[in-house]
Amino acid sequence: MSHSNQTSIWTRPFFMALVNNFFIFLVFYSLLTVLPLYVIDELHGTEGEAGLATTIFLLSAIIVRPFSGKIIELLGRKKTLIISVMFFGISSFIYFWVNDFYLLMGLRFFHGIWFSIGTTVLVAIAADMIPPHRKGEGLGYFAMSMNLAVVVGPFISLALIQWIPYSALFMGLAFVIVIGFLCSFGIQVSEEDREEVSGRLTFKDLIEIKAIPISLVGFLTSFAYSGIMSFISVYAKSVGLFESVSLFFVVFAAAMLLSRPYTGRLYDRSGPNAVIYPSLIIFAIGLILLSATHSVFLLLVAGTLIGLGYGALLPSFQTMSIQAAPKRRTGHATATFFIFYDLGIAVGSFVLGVVSSQFGFSTLYIICSGVILVTIVVYKVVTNRGKHDENQKAGVLEV
Numbered sequence: 001m002s003h004s005n006q007t008s009i010w011t012r013p014f015f016m017a018l019v020n021n022f023f024i025f026l027v028f029y030s031l032l033t034v035l036p037l038y039v040i041d042e043l044h045g046t047e048g049e050a051g052l053a054t055t056i057f058l059l060s061a062i063i064v065r066p067f068s069g070k071i072i073e074l075l076g077r078k079k080t081l082i083i084s085v086m087f088f089g090i091s092s093f094i095y096f097w098v099n100d101f102y103l104l105m106g107l108r109f110f111h112g113i114w115f116s117i118g119t120t121v122l123v124a125i126a127a128d129m130i131p132p133h134r135k136g137e138g139l140g141y142f143a144m145s146m147n148l149a150v151v152v153g154p155f156i157s158l159a160l161i162q163w164i165p166y167s168a169l170f171m172g173l174a175f176v177i178v179i180g181f182l183c184s185f186g187i188q189v190s191e192e193d194r195e196e197v198s199g200r201l202t203f204k205d206l207i208e209i210k211a212i213p214i215s216l217v218g219f220l221t222s223f224a225y226s227g228i229m230s231f232i233s234v235y236a237k238s239v240g241l242f243e244s245v246s247l248f249f250v251v252f253a254a255a256m257l258l259s260r261p262y263t264g265r266l267y268d269r270s271g272p273n274a275v276i277y278p279s280l281i282i283f284a285i286g287l288i289l290l291s292a293t294h295s296v297f298l299l300l301v302a303g304t305l306i307g308l309g310y311g312a313l314l315p316s317f318q319t320m321s322i323q324a325a326p327k328r329r330t331g332h333a334t335a336t337f338f339i340f341y342d343l344g345i346a347v348g349s350f351v352l353g354v355v356s357s358q359f360g361f362s363t364l365y366i367i368c369s370g371v372i373l374v375t376i377v378v379y380k381v382v383t384n385r386g387k388h389d390e391n392q393k394a395g396v397l398e399v
Contacts, residue, residue: 007131009138013188014129020085020187021122022145023180027092027173028115029153032057035104038166043101056105058346060112065339066206068120069332077125077331078189084118085184089177095170120338124331125189127322136267136275136319140260143315147260151253155246207339208332211321213382215340218317220375221280222344223351224287224368225310230349235290235361236299244296248303255307263312267319275316276379283309284372291365314341 036050043049072080091111098104123142130138160169236245267275286305293299318337325333356364 007134009130009134009141011129013186014126014138014142016183016186017122017126017129018142018145020081020180020183021119021126021142022149023176023183024085024088024115024118024122025146025149026153027088027177029149030157030169030173031095033154034157034161034166034169035108037161039101039104042166043099043104045101049101052105053108055346057108057112057115058342060109061116062339062342062346064113064116065120065335065342068117068335068338069208069329070206071117072121072124072331076189077121077128078187080117080121081125081187081189082181082184084114084121085177085181088114088118089174089181092170092174092177096167096174116338120331120335123318123322123334125187127319127330127334128189128327134268135323136272136316137261137264139319139322140264140267140312140315143318144257144260147253147256147311151249154249208321208325208329208336210324210329211333211336212340213385214317214320214324215337217375217379217382218314218321218337219340219344220371220378221283221310221313221317222341223348224283224371224375226345226348227287227352227364227368228306228310229345231352231356231361231364234356235365238361239294241293241296241299244299247296248299251300252303252307255304256311259308259311260315264315267316272316272320273383275312277376279309279312279316280372280376280379281309283313284369285309287365287369287372291362291369 032054035053039045039050039053075083088111091107091114094107095104098107123139126142127135127139157169157173160172232248233242233245236242236248263275263279282305286302286307286309289298289305290302293302318334321333321337322330352364352368355367
Protein backbone atom coordinates (compact mmCIF):
# COMPACT_ATOMS: atom_id res chain seq x y z
CA MET A 1 0.00 0.00 0.00
CA SER A 2 1.37 3.43 -0.95
CA HIS A 3 1.97 6.21 1.51
CA SER A 4 -0.70 8.32 -0.16
CA ASN A 5 -3.28 5.61 0.43
CA GLN A 6 -2.20 5.28 4.04
CA THR A 7 -2.73 9.01 4.70
CA SER A 8 -5.80 9.64 2.53
CA ILE A 9 -9.21 10.09 4.12
CA TRP A 10 -11.29 10.19 0.96
CA THR A 11 -11.03 6.59 -0.13
CA ARG A 12 -13.87 4.86 -2.00
CA PRO A 13 -14.91 2.68 1.01
CA PHE A 14 -14.94 5.76 3.30
CA PHE A 15 -17.13 7.65 0.83
CA MET A 16 -19.51 4.66 0.54
CA ALA A 17 -19.75 4.46 4.35
CA LEU A 18 -20.46 8.20 4.50
CA VAL A 19 -23.22 7.91 1.86
CA ASN A 20 -24.74 4.95 3.71
CA ASN A 21 -24.73 6.92 6.98
CA PHE A 22 -26.33 9.91 5.22
CA PHE A 23 -29.21 7.80 3.88
CA ILE A 24 -29.89 6.16 7.26
CA PHE A 25 -30.02 9.53 9.02
CA LEU A 26 -32.04 11.10 6.18
CA VAL A 27 -34.74 8.47 6.75
CA PHE A 28 -34.42 8.84 10.54
CA TYR A 29 -34.87 12.63 10.55
CA SER A 30 -37.58 12.51 7.86
CA LEU A 31 -39.67 10.11 9.94
CA LEU A 32 -38.87 12.05 13.11
CA THR A 33 -40.46 15.12 11.50
CA VAL A 34 -43.36 13.53 9.61
CA LEU A 35 -44.62 10.73 11.89
CA PRO A 36 -46.08 13.03 14.58
CA LEU A 37 -48.14 14.68 11.82
CA TYR A 38 -49.10 11.24 10.46
CA VAL A 39 -50.28 10.05 13.90
CA ILE A 40 -52.47 13.13 14.36
CA ASP A 41 -53.76 13.55 10.78
CA GLU A 42 -54.14 9.95 9.59
CA LEU A 43 -54.38 7.85 12.76
CA HIS A 44 -56.35 10.53 14.66
CA GLY A 45 -54.04 10.31 17.66
CA THR A 46 -53.27 12.89 20.31
CA GLU A 47 -50.16 15.07 20.65
CA GLY A 48 -48.97 12.75 23.41
CA GLU A 49 -49.30 9.71 21.16
CA ALA A 50 -47.50 11.61 18.41
CA GLY A 51 -44.57 12.16 20.77
CA LEU A 52 -44.44 8.43 21.54
CA ALA A 53 -43.47 7.79 17.90
CA THR A 54 -40.11 9.40 18.70
CA THR A 55 -39.77 8.21 22.30
CA ILE A 56 -40.25 4.50 21.62
CA PHE A 57 -37.76 4.61 18.74
CA LEU A 58 -35.07 6.19 20.94
CA LEU A 59 -35.97 3.80 23.78
CA SER A 60 -35.23 0.74 21.67
CA ALA A 61 -32.03 2.35 20.37
CA ILE A 62 -30.85 2.99 23.95
CA ILE A 63 -31.73 -0.57 25.06
CA VAL A 64 -29.90 -2.21 22.16
CA ARG A 65 -26.89 0.14 22.10
CA PRO A 66 -24.96 -1.67 24.91
CA PHE A 67 -25.19 -4.95 22.97
CA SER A 68 -24.02 -3.45 19.65
CA GLY A 69 -20.33 -3.86 20.42
CA LYS A 70 -20.79 -7.56 21.26
CA ILE A 71 -22.85 -8.13 18.11
CA ILE A 72 -20.14 -6.49 16.00
CA GLU A 73 -17.52 -8.62 17.76
CA LEU A 74 -19.42 -11.86 17.12
CA LEU A 75 -20.49 -11.26 13.51
CA GLY A 76 -17.72 -8.99 12.27
CA ARG A 77 -18.17 -5.42 11.02
CA LYS A 78 -19.11 -6.18 7.40
CA LYS A 79 -21.76 -8.80 8.20
CA THR A 80 -23.21 -6.64 11.00
CA LEU A 81 -23.44 -3.69 8.61
CA ILE A 82 -25.22 -5.62 5.86
CA ILE A 83 -27.70 -7.28 8.24
CA SER A 84 -28.52 -4.08 10.15
CA VAL A 85 -29.02 -1.95 7.02
CA MET A 86 -31.10 -4.72 5.43
CA PHE A 87 -33.49 -4.87 8.41
CA PHE A 88 -33.51 -1.08 8.70
CA GLY A 89 -34.65 -1.05 5.05
CA ILE A 90 -37.28 -3.77 5.60
CA SER A 91 -38.63 -1.78 8.55
CA SER A 92 -38.83 1.33 6.34
CA PHE A 93 -40.96 -0.54 3.78
CA ILE A 94 -43.43 -1.76 6.44
CA TYR A 95 -44.59 1.83 7.20
CA PHE A 96 -46.46 1.69 3.87
CA TRP A 97 -48.89 -0.92 5.29
CA VAL A 98 -49.19 0.22 8.93
CA ASN A 99 -52.45 2.08 9.64
CA ASP A 100 -52.90 1.30 13.34
CA PHE A 101 -51.28 3.26 16.17
CA TYR A 102 -50.20 0.23 18.22
CA LEU A 103 -48.75 -1.52 15.18
CA LEU A 104 -46.86 1.69 14.44
CA MET A 105 -45.41 1.70 17.97
CA GLY A 106 -44.26 -1.90 17.52
CA LEU A 107 -42.68 -1.02 14.19
CA ARG A 108 -40.93 2.02 15.69
CA PHE A 109 -39.42 -0.16 18.42
CA PHE A 110 -38.25 -2.73 15.85
CA HIS A 111 -36.89 0.01 13.56
CA GLY A 112 -34.92 1.57 16.42
CA ILE A 113 -33.05 -1.70 17.03
CA TRP A 114 -31.50 -1.69 13.54
CA PHE A 115 -30.87 2.05 13.61
CA SER A 116 -28.87 1.55 16.81
CA ILE A 117 -26.74 -1.30 15.46
CA GLY A 118 -26.30 0.20 11.98
CA THR A 119 -25.14 3.63 13.12
CA THR A 120 -22.77 2.08 15.69
CA VAL A 121 -21.05 -0.21 13.20
CA LEU A 122 -20.79 2.53 10.54
CA VAL A 123 -18.89 4.84 12.91
CA ALA A 124 -16.63 1.94 13.93
CA ILE A 125 -15.93 1.10 10.27
CA ALA A 126 -15.27 4.73 9.34
CA ALA A 127 -12.96 5.22 12.34
CA ASP A 128 -10.88 2.20 11.31
CA MET A 129 -10.48 3.56 7.77
CA ILE A 130 -9.12 6.94 8.89
CA PRO A 131 -5.36 7.34 9.43
CA PRO A 132 -4.61 7.79 13.18
CA HIS A 133 -3.06 11.25 12.76
CA ARG A 134 -6.16 12.50 10.88
CA LYS A 135 -8.81 10.89 13.11
CA GLY A 136 -10.40 14.17 14.23
CA GLU A 137 -10.64 15.53 10.69
CA GLY A 138 -11.93 12.26 9.23
CA LEU A 139 -14.64 11.68 11.83
CA GLY A 140 -15.57 15.34 11.46
CA TYR A 141 -16.21 14.78 7.75
CA PHE A 142 -18.13 11.60 8.55
CA ALA A 143 -20.35 13.47 11.01
CA MET A 144 -21.17 15.96 8.24
CA SER A 145 -23.32 13.27 6.62
CA MET A 146 -25.54 13.29 9.71
CA ASN A 147 -25.57 17.10 9.87
CA LEU A 148 -26.62 17.31 6.22
CA ALA A 149 -29.40 14.79 6.82
CA VAL A 150 -30.75 16.98 9.67
CA VAL A 151 -31.64 19.63 7.09
CA VAL A 152 -32.29 17.62 3.91
CA GLY A 153 -34.56 14.98 5.47
CA PRO A 154 -37.12 17.23 7.17
CA PHE A 155 -36.99 19.83 4.37
CA ILE A 156 -37.77 17.32 1.59
CA SER A 157 -40.33 15.38 3.64
CA LEU A 158 -42.29 18.43 4.76
CA ALA A 159 -42.28 19.78 1.18
CA LEU A 160 -43.40 16.47 -0.38
CA ILE A 161 -46.15 15.79 2.16
CA GLN A 162 -48.01 18.81 0.85
CA TRP A 163 -48.28 17.14 -2.59
CA ILE A 164 -48.22 13.36 -2.04
CA PRO A 165 -49.88 10.96 0.45
CA TYR A 166 -47.95 9.69 3.47
CA SER A 167 -47.84 6.17 2.01
CA ALA A 168 -45.99 7.43 -1.08
CA LEU A 169 -43.49 9.29 1.10
CA PHE A 170 -42.85 6.17 3.22
CA MET A 171 -42.24 4.10 0.09
CA GLY A 172 -39.85 6.74 -1.28
CA LEU A 173 -37.85 6.74 1.97
CA ALA A 174 -37.70 2.94 1.88
CA PHE A 175 -36.16 3.03 -1.61
CA VAL A 176 -33.56 5.49 -0.32
CA ILE A 177 -32.41 2.80 2.12
CA VAL A 178 -32.20 0.29 -0.73
CA ILE A 179 -29.46 2.52 -2.19
CA GLY A 180 -27.75 2.58 1.22
CA PHE A 181 -28.00 -1.22 1.41
CA LEU A 182 -26.33 -1.56 -2.00
CA CYS A 183 -23.57 0.80 -0.86
CA SER A 184 -22.87 -1.59 2.04
CA PHE A 185 -21.42 -4.16 -0.35
CA GLY A 186 -18.90 -1.62 -1.67
CA ILE A 187 -17.42 -0.95 1.78
CA GLN A 188 -14.19 -2.86 2.30
CA VAL A 189 -13.78 -3.72 5.97
CA SER A 190 -10.64 -5.03 7.67
CA GLU A 191 -11.33 -7.76 10.24
CA GLU A 192 -7.63 -8.32 11.03
CA ASP A 193 -7.89 -7.06 14.61
CA ARG A 194 -10.92 -9.23 15.38
CA GLU A 195 -10.40 -11.72 18.19
CA GLU A 196 -12.04 -15.05 18.89
CA VAL A 197 -14.95 -14.36 21.21
CA SER A 198 -17.31 -16.52 23.23
CA GLY A 199 -21.07 -16.22 23.31
CA ARG A 200 -20.97 -15.48 27.03
CA LEU A 201 -22.05 -11.94 27.94
CA THR A 202 -20.09 -9.89 30.50
CA PHE A 203 -20.10 -6.22 31.53
CA LYS A 204 -17.01 -5.71 29.37
CA ASP A 205 -19.03 -6.85 26.34
CA LEU A 206 -21.60 -4.10 26.93
CA ILE A 207 -19.50 -1.09 27.93
CA GLU A 208 -16.02 0.23 27.11
CA ILE A 209 -14.96 1.54 30.51
CA LYS A 210 -12.23 3.78 29.07
CA ALA A 211 -14.84 5.62 27.00
CA ILE A 212 -17.15 6.40 29.94
CA PRO A 213 -15.52 9.68 31.14
CA ILE A 214 -15.77 11.48 27.80
CA SER A 215 -19.18 9.86 27.18
CA LEU A 216 -20.41 11.54 30.37
CA VAL A 217 -19.34 14.88 28.89
CA GLY A 218 -21.29 13.89 25.75
CA PHE A 219 -24.35 13.16 27.92
CA LEU A 220 -24.34 16.71 29.36
CA THR A 221 -23.88 18.23 25.90
CA SER A 222 -26.72 16.24 24.33
CA PHE A 223 -28.92 17.07 27.36
CA ALA A 224 -28.53 20.78 26.50
CA TYR A 225 -28.90 20.10 22.76
CA SER A 226 -32.24 18.34 23.35
CA GLY A 227 -33.64 21.78 24.22
CA ILE A 228 -33.01 22.77 20.59
CA MET A 229 -34.18 19.55 18.96
CA SER A 230 -37.36 19.18 21.01
CA PHE A 231 -38.55 22.73 21.67
CA ILE A 232 -37.17 25.26 19.18
CA SER A 233 -40.27 25.13 16.96
CA VAL A 234 -42.65 25.62 19.90
CA TYR A 235 -40.46 28.37 21.33
CA ALA A 236 -40.30 30.20 18.00
CA LYS A 237 -44.08 30.01 17.71
CA SER A 238 -44.49 31.45 21.21
CA VAL A 239 -42.42 34.54 20.29
CA GLY A 240 -44.02 34.99 16.85
CA LEU A 241 -41.09 33.63 14.81
CA PHE A 242 -42.47 30.26 13.71
CA GLU A 243 -42.11 31.11 9.99
CA SER A 244 -38.36 31.59 10.52
CA VAL A 245 -37.68 28.20 12.16
CA SER A 246 -36.65 26.67 8.84
CA LEU A 247 -34.10 29.48 8.42
CA PHE A 248 -32.78 28.72 11.92
CA PHE A 249 -32.02 25.14 10.86
CA VAL A 250 -30.47 26.30 7.59
CA VAL A 251 -27.96 28.62 9.30
CA PHE A 252 -27.46 26.04 12.07
CA ALA A 253 -26.51 23.36 9.53
CA ALA A 254 -24.49 25.77 7.36
CA ALA A 255 -22.39 26.82 10.37
CA MET A 256 -21.71 23.17 11.23
CA LEU A 257 -20.84 22.16 7.67
CA LEU A 258 -18.63 25.15 6.87
CA SER A 259 -16.65 24.96 10.12
CA ARG A 260 -16.21 21.17 10.17
CA PRO A 261 -13.07 20.89 7.96
CA TYR A 262 -11.24 23.55 10.01
CA THR A 263 -12.20 22.24 13.44
CA GLY A 264 -11.26 18.68 12.44
CA ARG A 265 -7.78 19.75 11.32
CA LEU A 266 -7.39 21.91 14.43
CA TYR A 267 -8.24 18.86 16.57
CA ASP A 268 -5.52 16.78 14.89
CA ARG A 269 -2.94 19.56 14.89
CA SER A 270 -3.43 21.11 18.33
CA GLY A 271 -5.38 18.52 20.32
CA PRO A 272 -9.01 18.30 21.51
CA ASN A 273 -8.78 21.17 24.02
CA ALA A 274 -8.18 23.67 21.21
CA VAL A 275 -11.56 22.72 19.74
CA ILE A 276 -13.69 21.72 22.72
CA TYR A 277 -13.22 24.66 25.10
CA PRO A 278 -14.03 27.37 22.49
CA SER A 279 -16.91 25.28 21.11
CA LEU A 280 -18.52 24.85 24.55
CA ILE A 281 -18.22 28.60 25.21
CA ILE A 282 -19.72 29.50 21.80
CA PHE A 283 -22.53 26.96 22.32
CA ALA A 284 -23.35 28.51 25.74
CA ILE A 285 -23.38 32.06 24.28
CA GLY A 286 -25.71 30.90 21.49
CA LEU A 287 -28.13 29.42 24.02
CA ILE A 288 -28.11 32.63 26.09
CA LEU A 289 -28.85 34.67 22.95
CA LEU A 290 -31.64 32.25 22.04
CA SER A 291 -33.24 32.74 25.46
CA ALA A 292 -33.55 36.49 24.74
CA THR A 293 -34.62 36.18 21.09
CA HIS A 294 -37.55 38.27 19.88
CA SER A 295 -36.40 39.02 16.33
CA VAL A 296 -35.44 37.01 13.25
CA PHE A 297 -31.94 38.52 13.33
CA LEU A 298 -31.24 37.32 16.88
CA LEU A 299 -32.76 33.92 16.11
CA LEU A 300 -30.40 33.45 13.17
CA VAL A 301 -27.35 34.72 15.06
CA ALA A 302 -28.17 32.27 17.87
CA GLY A 303 -28.58 29.47 15.30
CA THR A 304 -25.19 30.28 13.78
CA LEU A 305 -23.41 30.28 17.16
CA ILE A 306 -25.13 27.08 18.28
CA GLY A 307 -24.20 25.42 14.97
CA LEU A 308 -20.56 26.53 15.31
CA GLY A 309 -20.35 25.38 18.93
CA TYR A 310 -22.36 22.16 18.96
CA GLY A 311 -21.25 21.10 15.47
CA ALA A 312 -17.62 20.63 16.53
CA LEU A 313 -18.41 18.87 19.82
CA LEU A 314 -20.09 15.63 18.71
CA PRO A 315 -17.28 14.44 16.36
CA SER A 316 -14.62 15.60 18.86
CA PHE A 317 -16.16 13.60 21.70
CA GLN A 318 -16.66 10.60 19.40
CA THR A 319 -13.01 10.76 18.38
CA MET A 320 -11.84 10.99 22.00
CA SER A 321 -13.97 8.01 23.04
CA ILE A 322 -12.57 5.90 20.17
CA GLN A 323 -8.98 6.99 20.85
CA ALA A 324 -9.38 6.07 24.53
CA ALA A 325 -9.93 2.40 23.67
CA PRO A 326 -7.85 -0.23 21.84
CA LYS A 327 -8.54 -0.45 18.11
CA ARG A 328 -10.26 -3.84 18.43
CA ARG A 329 -12.73 -2.17 20.88
CA THR A 330 -13.78 0.61 18.48
CA GLY A 331 -17.32 -0.78 18.25
CA HIS A 332 -17.68 -0.96 22.03
CA ALA A 333 -16.32 2.59 22.48
CA THR A 334 -18.72 3.91 19.83
CA ALA A 335 -21.67 2.09 21.43
CA THR A 336 -20.74 3.40 24.89
CA PHE A 337 -20.59 6.97 23.63
CA PHE A 338 -23.97 6.69 21.89
CA ILE A 339 -25.58 5.15 25.01
CA PHE A 340 -24.74 8.30 26.98
CA TYR A 341 -25.54 10.61 24.05
CA ASP A 342 -28.98 9.05 23.45
CA LEU A 343 -29.72 9.11 27.18
CA GLY A 344 -28.87 12.81 27.25
CA ILE A 345 -31.41 13.48 24.48
CA ALA A 346 -34.09 11.32 26.12
CA VAL A 347 -33.60 12.64 29.68
CA GLY A 348 -33.15 16.21 28.47
CA SER A 349 -36.36 16.16 26.43
CA PHE A 350 -38.35 15.00 29.47
CA VAL A 351 -36.71 17.24 32.12
CA LEU A 352 -36.65 20.35 29.94
CA GLY A 353 -40.28 19.74 28.98
CA VAL A 354 -41.17 19.97 32.66
CA VAL A 355 -39.01 23.09 33.03
CA SER A 356 -40.65 24.81 30.04
CA SER A 357 -44.16 24.09 31.34
CA GLN A 358 -43.30 25.54 34.76
CA PHE A 359 -40.95 28.43 33.95
CA GLY A 360 -41.15 29.10 30.20
CA PHE A 361 -38.80 28.64 27.28
CA SER A 362 -36.46 31.55 28.04
CA THR A 363 -35.64 29.95 31.39
CA LEU A 364 -35.23 26.60 29.65
CA TYR A 365 -32.46 27.95 27.39
CA ILE A 366 -30.77 29.77 30.27
CA ILE A 367 -30.67 26.42 32.11
CA CYS A 368 -29.26 24.74 28.98
CA SER A 369 -26.47 27.33 28.83
CA GLY A 370 -25.78 26.66 32.53
CA VAL A 371 -25.52 22.93 31.78
CA ILE A 372 -22.90 23.70 29.12
CA LEU A 373 -20.90 25.82 31.58
CA VAL A 374 -20.99 22.87 34.00
CA THR A 375 -19.86 20.68 31.10
CA ILE A 376 -16.70 22.81 30.75
CA VAL A 377 -15.81 22.03 34.37
CA VAL A 378 -16.60 18.32 34.00
CA TYR A 379 -14.54 18.12 30.80
CA LYS A 380 -11.58 19.76 32.56
CA VAL A 381 -11.83 17.28 35.46
CA VAL A 382 -12.13 14.31 33.06
CA THR A 383 -9.14 15.31 30.92
CA ASN A 384 -6.98 16.21 33.91
CA ARG A 385 -7.82 12.86 35.49
CA GLY A 386 -6.86 11.11 32.23
CA LYS A 387 -3.48 12.88 32.18
CA HIS A 388 -2.90 12.00 35.84
CA ASP A 389 -3.56 8.30 35.13
CA GLU A 390 -1.20 8.35 32.13
CA ASN A 391 1.52 9.99 34.21
CA GLN A 392 1.10 7.34 36.91
CA LYS A 393 1.43 4.55 34.34
CA ALA A 394 4.52 6.22 32.87
CA GLY A 395 6.03 6.45 36.36
CA VAL A 396 5.42 2.74 36.99
CA LEU A 397 7.03 1.84 33.67
CA GLU A 398 10.09 3.97 34.43
CA VAL A 399 10.51 2.32 37.83
